[in-house]
Amino acid sequence: MLIMCSLFYYLGVSTQREIIMHYRYIIYSEKRDNYYSGQTKNVDNRVDKHNKGHSLATRGGEPWKLKKVIEFEIKSEAIKAENWIKRMKSH
Structure with missing residues (x-):
């Protein structure tokens, strides 16, 4: 493991998984x-x-105006939130 980590360091490759944030947003049109x-x-x-x-x-x-932004670390959680919001909108 130490050799592999040293190789990654030498090659400039991160051994940590990069977190890419996903955002749920709500916009409004007057x-x-x-x-x-x-x-x-x-x-x-x-x-x-x-x-x-x-x-x-x-x-x-x-023009659409940004009303709300919610941050998620996992894309699937952002999609679940979108589906929930859309269900609540239709009630």
């Missing part, structure tokens, strides 16, 4: 009086895409 929930790794970039009409689901509601 034009539509509607909220939209999604998940992404880069919130600013994603909201910018919504405001440029890159998403069929939100096109025509521009």
